[in-house]
Amino acid sequence: MERRDFIEKASLASLGVFLPAVVNSLFASRKKNPVILLVSGWQDVNIGDIGHTPGLLHVLETFLPQAKVILWKKSNGAAVKKLLNTNFPKVNILYGGVNAEKDTNNPEIMRAFEEADLMIHGSGPLLVGADNLACWMKHTTKPFGVFGTTLQAPSEYHQSILKKAAFIYTRETKSIDDLKKVGITGSHIQFAPDATFYINLQDRAKADQFLSEKGLEDKKFICAVPRLRYTPYHQFNPNNNGWSAEKVKQVEETNAKYKEVDHAKLREAMIAWVRETGHKVLVCPEMTYQVDIMDELLIDPLPADVKPFVVKRGYWLPDEAASVYQKAHTVLSFECHSPIIAAANGTPCFYLRQPEDTIKGQMYYDLGFDDWTFEIDQTSGKQITDQLRAVWQDYGKAQSKLKTSMDKVEKIYQKSTTSIRKMLKTKGK
Numbered sequence: 001m002e003r004r005d006f007i008e009k010a011s012l013a014s015l016g017v018f019l020p021a022v023v024n025s026l027f028a029s030r031k032k033n034p035v036i037l038l039v040s041g042w043q044d045v046n047i048g049d050i051g052h053t054p055g056l057l058h059v060l061e062t063f064l065p066q067a068k069v070i071l072w073k074k075s076n077g078a079a080v081k082k083l084l085n086t087n088f089p090k091v092n093i094l095y096g097g098v099n100a101e102k103d104t105n106n107p108e109i110m111r112a113f114e115e116a117d118l119m120i121h122g123s124g125p126l127l128v129g130a131d132n133l134a135c136w137m138k139h140t141t142k143p144f145g146v147f148g149t150t151l152q153a154p155s156e157y158h159q160s161i162l163k164k165a166a167f168i169y170t171r172e173t174k175s176i177d178d179l180k181k182v183g184i185t186g187s188h189i190q191f192a193p194d195a196t197f198y199i200n201l202q203d204r205a206k207a208d209q210f211l212s213e214k215g216l217e218d219k220k221f222i223c224a225v226p227r228l229r230y231t232p233y234h235q236f237n238p239n240n241n242g243w244s245a246e247k248v249k250q251v252e253e254t255n256a257k258y259k260e261v262d263h264a265k266l267r268e269a270m271i272a273w274v275r276e277t278g279h280k281v282l283v284c285p286e287m288t289y290q291v292d293i294m295d296e297l298l299i300d301p302l303p304a305d306v307k308p309f310v311v312k313r314g315y316w317l318p319d320e321a322a323s324v325y326q327k328a329h330t331v332l333s334f335e336c337h338s339p340i341i342a343a344a345n346g347t348p349c350f351y352l353r354q355p356e357d358t359i360k361g362q363m364y365y366d367l368g369f370d371d372w373t374f375e376i377d378q379t380s381g382k383q384i385t386d387q388l389r390a391v392w393q394d395y396g397k398a399q400s401k402l403k404t405s406m407d408k409v410e411k412i413y414q415k416s417t418t419s420i421r422k423m424l425k426t427k428g429k
Contacts, residue, residue: 040122044077048337207323227334268381
C-alpha cells in the first residue's frame with residue numbers, strides 16, 4: 001500500500017467513521033468508475049417527494065461525475081419514470097419490493113448489489129427505505145449511508161440500521177439531536193439539507209404556454225400554496241392509509257379547526273400584493289389533494305376587487321413547477337418543498353410552517369432563512385404581509401439574501417460528497 005493511501009485510510013478510521021469491516025470493504029474497492037446504488041422516490045402524489053430523487057441525482061452527477069448511479073425507486077408512477085428517464089438517461093432505474101425475510105423479488109436488484117460499491121438512502125421524512133437497506137446489509141458487506149433525511153425519534157428497527165451506517169447526513173440539525181438521544185453519535189453524522197435544494201429540472205415550454213394563457217408576466221406574480229394541518233392520506237389511499245377510526249377523526253377535526261385561521265393569514269398577504277402592486281397571484285398545489293381546496297381556502301373568500309387577479313393551476317410535475325417558480329416574484333407556501341424548488345431557481349420564498357409538519361422545517365433556520373420562515377401559530381397575516389412588502393420594495397436585497405443561503409447549500413453538498421468520494425477513491429468536483 002502506498003504511503004498516501006495508508007495515511008488517508010488511517011485518518012478516516014481514526015475519526016470513527018467506519019466499522020473495521022466497512023473500512024476494509026471501502027478500500028478494497030478502487031474502481032476508476034465506482035457504482036452507487038441509490039434508493040429513493042417514496043411517492044408520486046407530491047412534487048416535493050418527487051423532487052428528492054432528481055435533486056440527489058444532480059448532486060451526485062455534479063460532485064461525483066465519475067460514478068455510475070443505479071436508482072432503486074420505491075414508487076412506480078409512469079409520469080415520474082418518464083421524467084427521470086428524460087433528464088437522467090444514464091441512470092438505470094430498478095423497481096422491486098423487499099419481503100419480511102429482507103430479500104428482494106427482482107433479480108436485477110441482486111445484480112445491482114454485486115455491481116455497486118456503496119448504497120445511499122435518499123432524502124425523505126424518515127428512513128423510508130429501511131427495508132431496502134436491510135436487504136443490502138443481508139446480502140453484502142459493503143457500506144451504505146443516508147443523505148438529507150429526517151431522523152426524528154428513530155424506531156428501534158431504524159436505530160439498528162443507522163448504527164451500521166458509514167455516514168448519516170440528516171436533513172436538519174434537530175435530527176442530530178434525536179440521534180444523540182438514542183446513542184448514535186460520531187463525526188460521520190452531519191447536516192446536509194434536503195436534496196430538493198439541488199433540483200435542476202425544467203419544462204419551460206409547458207410553463208411558458210401556461211403563463212401566457214393566464215397573463216402571468218415575468219416577476220409580476222406571486223405563488224400561493226395551501227395545505228391542511230395533516231395530509232388527508234386516508235381520502236386517496238384504498239386501505240384508509242392504515243389509520244384507525246380515531247386517527248382519521250383526529251386528522252379531520254384538526255384540519256377543520258385550523259384551515260380557515262391558517263389560510264386567512266396567507267390571503268391577507270395576497271390581498272396586499274394585488275391592491276398595492278396591481279399584479280396577479282397564482283394559486284397552485286404541491287400535492288394532488290390541494291387542487292380541491294384552493295377555491296374554498298384561498299380564492300372564494302377574497303374580496304371582489306382581488307378575485308380577478310387570481311388564477312390557479314392543477315396538479316403538475318416538478319419540472320413545470322420549477323419553470324413557473326423561476327418566473328414568479330415570490331413563492332408563499334404552507335408546504336415545505338415548493339419554497340425549496342423556488343429557492344433552487346433563484347426566487348425568494350416564504351415557508352408558512354404548521355406545527356404538525358414534523359421537524360423538517362428546522363433546515364430553513366439551519367440555512368439562514370429565518371426571516372422567511374413563519375411559525376404559523378405565532379404569526380399574524382400582517383407579519384407575512386410586511387415581509388412580502390419588504391421583498392417587493394427591495395428585490396435585489398432579497399435575491400442577495402437568497403444567494404447567501406444557496407451558496408451555503410452548495411458548500412454543504414460539496415463537503416458531504418467529498419467524504420463520499422474519499423470512500424470511493426475517485427475524483428470529483
